[in-house]
Amino acid sequence: MSSTTAFTRRGFLTTSAAVGGAIAASPLLAACGNSAGKGGASTKQGIQAVLPTFKPLANGATPDFPSVSGAGGALTNPGFLKYPTTLPKTVTGKVGSGGTYTGVAPSWNPIPPANNAYYDAVNKALGATFKPQPGNGNTYSTIIPPLIAANKLPDWLQVPGWMVSTFNIGGLVGTKLADLTPYLGGDAVLEYPNLAAIPTGGWQCGVWNNRLYGIPCHTDGMSTAGALFYRKDVLDAKGITPSVKTAADFKALGQELNDPKGGVWAFEDSRVYLYQVFGVPLGGWYLENGKVKSANDHPQLLECLDYCAQLAKAGLVHPDSLAGVSASNPSRFNAGKTLIEGGGLGAWNDGDAKSGIAAKPGYLRQAFPLFSHDGSTPTIGLTGASGWVSYLNKDLSPDQIKECLRIANYFAAPFGSYEYNLINFGVEGVHYTMSPDGPVRTADGSNTAADQIYNFFGSSQQQIYNAGYPDITKATAEWYADTVKYASPVLFRNLNITVPDQYSKVAAGTELDDAATAVARGKQPMSHFQEAVATWKSAGGDALTAWYQTNVVDKGLS
Amino acid sequence: MAVMADGAAVPEETRPETKAPPREREGRDPAPAKRQISLRVRLRRDKSLLIMIVPTMLVLLVFNYLPMFGTISAFEFYDPIYGFFHSNWVGLQNFNQLFGDSAFWHAFQNTLVLSLVQLILYFPIPIALAILLNTVLSTKLRSFIQAVVYLPHFFSWVLVITIFNQMLGGAGLLNQFLRQHHMATWDIMTNGSTFKYLITFQAVWKEAGWGIIVFLAALAAIDPALYESAAVDGAGRWRRMWHITLPGMRGMIILMLVLRLGNALNVGFEQMLIQRQAVGPQHAEVLDTFAYYYGISGNNFGYGAAAGLFKGVISLILIFAANKAAHRLGEDGLYRK
Numbered sequence: 001m002s003s004t005t006a007f008t009r010r011g012f013l014t015t016s017a018a019v020g021g022a023i024a025a026s027p028l029l030a031a032c033g034n035s036a037g038k039g040g041a042s043t044k045q046g047i048q049a050v051l052p053t054f055k056p057l058a059n060g061a062t063p064d065f066p067s068v069s070g071a072g073g074a075l076t077n078p079g080f081l082k083y084p085t086t087l088p089k090t091v092t093g094k095v096g097s098g099g100t101y102t103g104v105a106p107s108w109n110p111i112p113p114a115n116n117a118y119y120d121a122v123n124k125a126l127g128a129t130f131k132p133q134p135g136n137g138n139t140y141s142t143i144i145p146p147l148i149a150a151n152k153l154p155d156w157l158q159v160p161g162w163m164v165s166t167f168n169i170g171g172l173v174g175t176k177l178a179d180l181t182p183y184l185g186g187d188a189v190l191e192y193p194n195l196a197a198i199p200t201g202g203w204q205c206g207v208w209n210n211r212l213y214g215i216p217c218h219t220d221g222m223s224t225a226g227a228l229f230y231r232k233d234v235l236d237a238k239g240i241t242p243s244v245k246t247a248a249d250f251k252a253l254g255q256e257l258n259d260p261k262g263g264v265w266a267f268e269d270s271r272v273y274l275y276q277v278f279g280v281p282l283g284g285w286y287l288e289n290g291k292v293k294s295a296n297d298h299p300q301l302l303e304c305l306d307y308c309a310q311l312a313k314a315g316l317v318h319p320d321s322l323a324g325v326s327a328s329n330p331s332r333f334n335a336g337k338t339l340i341e342g343g344g345l346g347a348w349n350d351g352d353a354k355s356g357i358a359a360k361p362g363y364l365r366q367a368f369p370l371f372s373h374d375g376s377t378p379t380i381g382l383t384g385a386s387g388w389v390s391y392l393n394k395d396l397s398p399d400q401i402k403e404c405l406r407i408a409n410y411f412a413a414p415f416g417s418y419e420y421n422l423i424n425f426g427v428e429g430v431h432y433t434m435s436p437d438g439p440v441r442t443a444d445g446s447n448t449a450a451d452q453i454y455n456f457f458g459s460s461q462q463q464i465y466n467a468g469y470p471d472i473t474k475a476t477a478e479w480y481a482d483t484v485k486y487a488s489p490v491l492f493r494n495l496n497i498t499v500p501d502q503y504s505k506v507a508a509g510t511e512l513d514d515a516a517t518a519v520a521r522g523k524q525p526m527s528h529f530q531e532a533v534a535t536w537k538s539a540g541g542d543a544l545t546a547w548y549q550t551n552v553v554d555k556g557l558s
Numbered sequence: 559m560a561v562m563a564d565g566a567a568v569p570e571e572t573r574p575e576t577k578a579p580p581r582e583r584e585g586r587d588p589a590p591a592k593r594q595i596s597l598r599v600r601l602r603r604d605k606s607l608l609i610m611i612v613p614t615m616l617v618l619l620v621f622n623y624l625p626m627f628g629t630i631s632a633f634e635f636y637d638p639i640y641g642f643f644h645s646n647w648v649g650l651q652n653f654n655q656l657f658g659d660s661a662f663w664h665a666f667q668n669t670l671v672l673s674l675v676q677l678i679l680y681f682p683i684p685i686a687l688a689i690l691l692n693t694v695l696s697t698k699l700r701s702f703i704q705a706v707v708y709l710p711h712f713f714s715w716v717l718v719i720t721i722f723n724q725m726l727g728g729a730g731l732l733n734q735f736l737r738q739h740h741m742a743t744w745d746i747m748t749n750g751s752t753f754k755y756l757i758t759f760q761a762v763w764k765e766a767g768w769g770i771i772v773f774l775a776a777l778a779a780i781d782p783a784l785y786e787s788a789a790v791d792g793a794g795r796w797r798r799m800w801h802i803t804l805p806g807m808r809g810m811i812i813l814m815l816v817l818r819l820g821n822a823l824n825v826g827f828e829q830m831l832i833q834r835q836a837v838g839p840q841h842a843e844v845l846d847t848f849a850y851y852y853g854i855s856g857n858n859f860g861y862g863a864a865a866g867l868f869k870g871v872i873s874l875i876l877i878f879a880a881n882k883a884a885h886r887l888g889e890d891g892l893y894r895k
Contacts, residue, residue, distance in 0.1 A: 518838040
């Protein structure tokens with residue numbers, strides 16, 4: 001069986017590839033095989049019946065920018081200008097009952113020693129022995145399958161969203177991974193207040209075949225494909241205050257900024273981030289009069305590609321960007337060789353500010369307010385709420401599962417709480433020291449606690465916080481608060497769908513993405529893309545669409 | 559001058575190894591005498607040689623032969639979790655899909671065109687370079703030139719292409735110079751129609767210097783006395799090259815050509831992978847990148863394996879054909895007939 005989730009959130013690994021996949025039917029398909037191989041999905045009623053009740057937490061730290069709810073169930077992440085000075089406790093009573101559990105999660109840091117003071121401190125607070133086993137994040141997709149094949153799964157496993165298909169989670173739930181519905185479904189979750197405060201969309205990412213299996217981590221209440229950013233410091237210096245309301249304004253601004261002779265171009269190639277400007281549906285599919293259609297068929301897509309080609313042909317896009325040269329250090333945007341780029345919201349943070357300021361003092365990134373191509377009301381697609389879901393082993397006894405869930409509840413303590421501080425930073429004086437900008441890791445803490453590995457097993461809704469850069473937090477929180485009004489969930493959002501084997505090549509849609517890229521860069525005429533779509537449809541695209549119609553839409557999931 | 563069976567009649571142990579009669583290239587054994595020696599004797603005689611090749615054989619076995627077993631995934635919807643034995647068997651379905659896939663045939667066509675262009679434009683260059691270098695008499699100058707032309711071989715493709723892009727790219731040195739002097743820019747790195755020449759040029763820049771090594775060795779084996787007597791007979795520089803140098807290199811040239819043909823479908827995976835975005839798959843998709851993008855990237859391993867297997871079979875046919883042609887020409891090719 002090929003498993004896929006309808007969302008793509010490759011997070012910080014390959015942002016452009018992730019959003020590139022947003023229009024391709026679905027990049028998360030494995031050519032998998034077992035006796036089933038027929039695919040399927042949950043139903044709307046089935047999902048509603050198992051979702052945990054959402055209950056915001058009363059006793060956490062108070063954010064400077066509280067969550068704002070908007071269209072389509074979007075809920076912005078709370079923003080904190082400063083790290084809270086008083087750290088309230090959110091977990092009362094006994095957590096563990098002395099059990100020992102292993103948890104495997106990816107790590108992109110040097111692997112800490114198995115027994116260290118940081119792990120000990122957390123275990124002491126838990127009253128149980130939780131043994132984190134970090135696996136190399138870059139090879140995680142090859143570390144886990146042998147464990148599954150050898151039936152040696154750990155007690156607790158983190159599955160990043162873009163590996164769902166590789167691990168064939170659709171085939172593992174129920175057979176190797178525990179059904180958590182009896183423990184967390186409906187009001188049962190209220191026993192775990194921090195878990196109950198995770199937005200519902202996150203939980204939906206853990207539902208397979210109408211049962212709840214996964215615990216969502218790093219849940220984003222308003223996950224989007226991204227935004228269009230500009231170099232505010234450079235524009236300020238030129239005395240330009242951008243007022244972009246339409247695609248024409250955007251291009252005009254680009255023409256004003258473009259200076260190839262000086263080695264500065266207006267744009268990076270931002271095709272996939274312009275989709276939302278032109279109203280192209282993200283996520284690969286959209287619904288029209290109750291019929292599912294491929295986003296590749298959407299009329300606005302052609303308009304968007306044509307617009308991108310115009311930018312390219314007008315010489316407004318950096319030649320290296322058009323040549324697909326993506327790696328440079330510092331990035332062209334950081335270095336000021338391009339002034340406008342599309343990117344994930346993850347790029348707008350303290351880390352970006354640090355590398356940008358290192359390239360040029362005064363560096364400032366700002367997102368354009370949302371706009372639409374013709375000046376009408378814009379929309380922004382809401383993508384999957386959680387790209388990181390953890391699963392428990394089916395071999396655990398009910399009591400052990402309850403103990404693990406109490407531990408997950410501890411891990412899911414919100415930002416600024418006592419528990420959050422402990423699991424992310426360790427012990428003050430040993431693993432971190434407190435500065436005016438919040439905790440700063442010591443050498444010991446950097447060696448052991450930098451992974452923040454516990455949050456891969458359970459974590460609260462994400463927050464906006466940039467240590468030492470409150471201005472970025474303010475700008476980001478304001479941008480979100482403004483944008484949330486226009487949020488619109490993509491079709492099949494937060495839905496785990498298992499597509500049958502024979503559609504795996506069609507669903508990957510590699511040739512469509514290639515064709516769209518070629519047209520948007522002005523290398524091929526529009527007909528090139530139209531022909532690719534026609535070929536794709538006859539080679540199985542239409543059949544795949546019909547499959548979605550019968551197995552997902554007609555079952556009331558749209 | 560045909561050399562008769564090289565001492566096969568003589569008991570092998572008594573044959574002085576170092577003084578084996580020289581095998582001339584044209585001296586194909588008219589009738590390879592049936593070896594009379596028993597396997598046991600031969601094993602004993604070649605013991606040390608056999609021991610010496612064991613590590614290489616092991617490496618070949620582990621890294622070349624064992625992985626061939628994975629070819630089975632071309633007939634499956636291969637899933638790494640279920641492995642080769644438990645993945646769904648689909649028979650020839652992957653091949654059916656593959657042969658009906660226009661993107662695949664396009665990649666195949668690109669591969670052949672790029673290979674042909676490289677054969678014509680790249681192959682003669684190391685030979686010419688070797689001959690030129692052979693005429694340089696000063697050893698110091700010669701070593702210097704050799705070092706300079708060998709060096710790029712050790713650069714990775716990423717580095718080479720980055721250098722090309724920094725020099726010739728749309729925002730590179732050349733085009734920024736043209737731009738600043740109000741001249742039209744020259745699209746080199748992203749022009750699809752000239753891409754085949756660009757990558758050949760890159761290959762020449764990077765590999766031609768390294769490629770001269772074998773030809774220099776062939777040149778060194780030519781007896782200088784031949785040149786001297788030819789010169790005495792009044793042969794000029796060109797005649798000497800035509801009648802001595804080139805015939806002296808002929809065996810090596812043909813061997814390299816056979817190897818090149820066997821490798822014809824390998825037109826440089828990394829080079830294509832890195833530049834596929836620049837010119838688009840219309841021009842840069844070759845069989846290897848096709849297998850990568852449609853197989854590995856799309857998590858569609860069986861499909862990629864099918865494309866790879868097809869390529870392997872064609873390569874095998876090519877190398878046998880080329881070898882046969884070499885034998886027809888009276889050359890050794892890969893092995894002596």
